[in-house]
Amino acid sequence: MKTIIEPFRIKAVEPIQLTTQAERRGYLTEARHNLFLLPSSRVLIDLLTDSGTGAMSAAQWAAVMTGDESYAGAPSFFRFEQAVKNLMPFKHVLPTHQGRAAEAMLMSLFGGLDKIVPNNTHFDTTRANVEASGARGVDFVIAEGLDANSLHPFKGNMDLERLEAFMAEHHAHVPLIMLTITNNAGGGQPVSLANIQAVSEIAHRYKKPFFIDGCRFAENAHFIKMREHGQGRRSIEDIVRDCFSCADGMTMSAKKDGLGNIGGWLALNDDELAEDARALLIRTEGFPTYGGLAGRDLDALAVGLKEVVDENYLAYRARTNAYIVERLDAMGVPVVKPAGGHAVFVDARAWLSHIDPLAYPGQALATTLYELGGIRSCEIGTVMFGRQSDGTEQAAPMDLVRLAMPRRTYTQSHADYVIEVFEEVAKRLLDLKGLRIVKEPRMLRHFTCAFEVLTD
Numbered sequence: 001m002k003t004i005i006e007p008f009r010i011k012a013v014e015p016i017q018l019t020t021q022a023e024r025r026g027y028l029t030e031a032r033h034n035l036f037l038l039p040s041s042r043v044l045i046d047l048l049t050d051s052g053t054g055a056m057s058a059a060q061w062a063a064v065m066t067g068d069e070s071y072a073g074a075p076s077f078f079r080f081e082q083a084v085k086n087l088m089p090f091k092h093v094l095p096t097h098q099g100r101a102a103e104a105m106l107m108s109l110f111g112g113l114d115k116i117v118p119n120n121t122h123f124d125t126t127r128a129n130v131e132a133s134g135a136r137g138v139d140f141v142i143a144e145g146l147d148a149n150s151l152h153p154f155k156g157n158m159d160l161e162r163l164e165a166f167m168a169e170h171h172a173h174v175p176l177i178m179l180t181i182t183n184n185a186g187g188g189q190p191v192s193l194a195n196i197q198a199v200s201e202i203a204h205r206y207k208k209p210f211f212i213d214g215c216r217f218a219e220n221a222h223f224i225k226m227r228e229h230g231q232g233r234r235s236i237e238d239i240v241r242d243c244f245s246c247a248d249g250m251t252m253s254a255k256k257d258g259l260g261n262i263g264g265w266l267a268l269n270d271d272e273l274a275e276d277a278r279a280l281l282i283r284t285e286g287f288p289t290y291g292g293l294a295g296r297d298l299d300a301l302a303v304g305l306k307e308v309v310d311e312n313y314l315a316y317r318a319r320t321n322a323y324i325v326e327r328l329d330a331m332g333v334p335v336v337k338p339a340g341g342h343a344v345f346v347d348a349r350a351w352l353s354h355i356d357p358l359a360y361p362g363q364a365l366a367t368t369l370y371e372l373g374g375i376r377s378c379e380i381g382t383v384m385f386g387r388q389s390d391g392t393e394q395a396a397p398m399d400l401v402r403l404a405m406p407r408r409t410y411t412q413s414h415a416d417y418v419i420e421v422f423e424e425v426a427k428r429l430l431d432l433k434g435l436r437i438v439k440e441p442r443m444l445r446h447f448t449c450a451f452e453v454l455t456d
C-alpha cells in the first residue's frame, strides 16, 4: 500500500474548542498579537512546538503507575538509566526536568568569560545558557543549511572546513564542541553519521570534549537510514548507538524524542566532571536518581525511548511533514525543502516579500494563520533573533514560520485543514500587513513582547 497510515488507534481524545474568525480576531488583539500569550483553549491546531505536546502511549500510561517516588534509589531511575544507556552508551546519566536544565549544568562545567562554543546552530535556550555563562556561541552549519531551496540530504551538517579553520585559530578558547541533531533552528534538518564522526574527530584532535544536543536523535537516525550511503539496512538503534558512541556526552530534552511530556538529561563519560555535575544537580534539580523528575516521569520515558526507535512510527512521523511540504510547495508557498523531522518551515520573507524584514513578515504570517484558521505556529526570524546585544535591531538571516508537529497527536485531516488555511492566506497575501513591537523585555523578547499592526 502506498498510504502511510498513523500506526496507532486513539484510546483517549481531547476535544478541540472550535472558534470563529471574528472571535479569534478579538483573542489576537487581547494577546497583543503574540501567539505565546494566547490561552491554548483558544487554539484549534496547536503547532507552536513539538516539545512535551505529544501523546503518550497506553504502555507509557501504564508505566506511570509503576513509578516509584522514593527520594533515593528508585527502580524507576534504573529503568530510565538502562533505556538511555541502551541507545547512548554514556557512563553517567543525570536526569533533569527538561533540556535547558541540562544545558545550564553543561555550561556551569564548561562555560565562562572568553570562551567560545561552536555548534552547527545553537538552539535559543542553548545559546542563552552559553551566553549566561559569559561565553559566546558560534554557528557553523553548512551553507546549504541556510538555503531554503537546497535539496542537500543533510542540511544540518557542520561545515567541517570552517570548524577546522576556527579551531586552528581559536582552540585555546574553545571548551567543547557541540552538535545539534536534528538542527532545530535550521529547519529540523538532519546531520549525517559521517558528519557527526568527523566533528568528533576534529574535537578530539584538539583534545576537546564533543557533546551532542540529542533532542531529536531518533528522527535524525531515520534520515540517516533513509539517505546515507550504506545505512539503509541497519536498525535505528544501531545507527543511534553509532551517533553517540563517538561523543563524550549529551544534553537531551526528553520532551521531544523521549516521547514524554516532561524530562531531560545530561549524560557524560568523564568521572570527575560527572561528580561536579552531580553536586550541581543536587543543588539545582534534585537527588541524582530523580533529578528534576518524578519517578513516574522516568518510567514514562523508559518506555518512550523504546517506542521512539520504531521504524513504522518514524516513517509516519517524517511523512506527516513531507506531505504538508509537498502540498504547500505545489501551491507555490516557499517552504524549506526537503521537509525536516519535526516541523514544516515556511519562508515568510520570500512569501510576504512586500513586508520589510524589520516589520516581521514571519509574525504577520503566523498571526494570519491563527486569525484565519486557529492554527498556532511560531516565528523564527527577526522577532526571535533581531535584537542585538548592543541594543540595535537587525534582520535575522531568515524569517521563517515553524509549524511543529506534536508527536502522535494530530491526524491527516488536521494536516489537510492546515493546507486549506494556507490556501486562504494565499488568496489575500498582499493584504497582510507588517507589525511593530511596542513593548519588549531585555532578553528572549519573542515570548512576551507586544505588537501593533502597521497601517499603510
Ligand code: F0G
Residues within 6 Å of the ligand: 048, 049, 050, 051, 098, 099, 100, 101, 123, 125, 126, 180, 184, 213, 215, 252, 253, 254, 255, 263, 264, 404
Ligand atoms: N535543544 C534543542 C535543539 C531544542 O529544540 C530544545 C527545545 C532544547 C534544546 C531545550 O529543551 O525545552 O526541554 O528545555 N525546543 C523546544 C522547541 C522548546 O519548541 O523547539 P527544553
